[in-house]
Amino acid sequence: MKQAVVMEDGNQLIKLYSHPMSSCSRRVRLALHLKGLKYECINITSVGDPELLKVNPMGYVPALVDGTTIVSDSYAILLYLEEKYPQHALLPQDLVRKSINYQAASIVSSSIQPLQNMVLVNYIGEIVSPDEKLPWAQYHIGKGFVALEILLANYAGKYATGDEIYLADLYLAPQLDNAINRFKLDMTAFPLLLKLNKTYNETPSFQQILAETQQQHTDKSAFDFIKLQEA
Numbered sequence: 555m556k557q558a559v560v561m562e563d564g565n566q567l568i569k570l571y572s573h574p575m576s577s578c579s580r581r582v583r584l585a586l587h588l589k590g591l592k593y594e595c596i597n598i599t600s601v602g603d604p605e606l607l608k609v610n611p612m613g614y615v616p617a618l619v620d621g622t623t624i625v626s627d628s629y630a631i632l633l634y635l636e637e638k639y640p641q642h643a644l645l646p647q648d649l650v651r652k653s654i655n656y657q658a659a660s661i662v663s664s665s666i667q668p669l670q671n672m673v674l675v676n677y678i679g680e681i682v683s684p685d686e687k688l689p690w691a692q693y694h695i696g697k698g699f700v701a702l703e704i705l706l707a708n709y710a711g712k713y714a715t716g717d718e719i720y721l722a723d724l725y726l727a728p729q730l731d732n733a734i735n736r737f738k739l740d741m742t743a744f745p746l747l748l749k750l751n752k753t754y755n756e757t758p759s760f761q762q763i764l765a766e767t768q769q770q771h772t773d774k775s776a777f778d779f780i781k782l783q784e785a
């Protein structure tokens with residue numbers, strides 16, 4: 555594992571194993587940014603990277619190292635960060651709104667992202683047909699978006715569950731970016747999600763993570779990890 559960087563206050567700098575194209579990593583990067591936490595971003599560039607396998611035997615990003623604590627999987631990382639660093643709460647106090655945040659995050663993390671990750675989409679291209687890659691991804695994202703559009707209808711304000719940025723937004727923003735920019739999903743049936751996407755694109759914290767991501771896109775070596783063939 556890479557040697558820890560020690561900050562002026564004696565604490566070790568948080569390390570995030572990440573990938574510029576990874577929507578799961580972007581959820582965590584948004585949380586770290588909102589909570590004002592400094593961190594070292596370690597970009598993983600190859601499948602089976604031994605450094606990554608040491609912190610996440612699944613070999614997926616993101617994985618976070620905070621002192622002696624190692625957490626992988628964005629959901630676990632976000633809940634860990636929320637308890638350890640309560641500034642800029644990621645969950646509202648109100649139990650119903652909190653449950654809406656849990657549901658929105660779960661829909662994205664369990665019922666959308668795993669079905670549109672590039673490994674699976676490329677596998678569909680190989681075993682079925684390259685022409686099936688886009689329809690496959692669009693179908694599964696669309697199915698989740700139908701549910702999200704209904705779920706959030708009575709709760710959305712400026713953001714997904716009110717006028718503050720919460721957990722649901724951290725899941726939605728990168729997923730919307732994938733849907734619209736990578737998978738060219740027709741968003742006509744999802745006016746609320748489209749409105750939220752516009753808000754995210756106009757919100758400085760989201761803009762900053764997006765800009766960093768785009769900057770890292772220019773590092774072509776990063777593409778071996780998530781094979782970004784044309785979907």
Ligand SMILES: N[C@@H](CCC(=O)N[C@@H](CS)C(=O)NCC(=O)O)C(=O)O
Binds near residue numbers: 616780
């Ligand atoms: N449930 C995990 C999913 C992690 C995941 O699928 N990460 C993707 C990037 S978003 C990845 O590492 N892909 C590389 C691979 O599948 O080999 C999480 O939320 O962190």
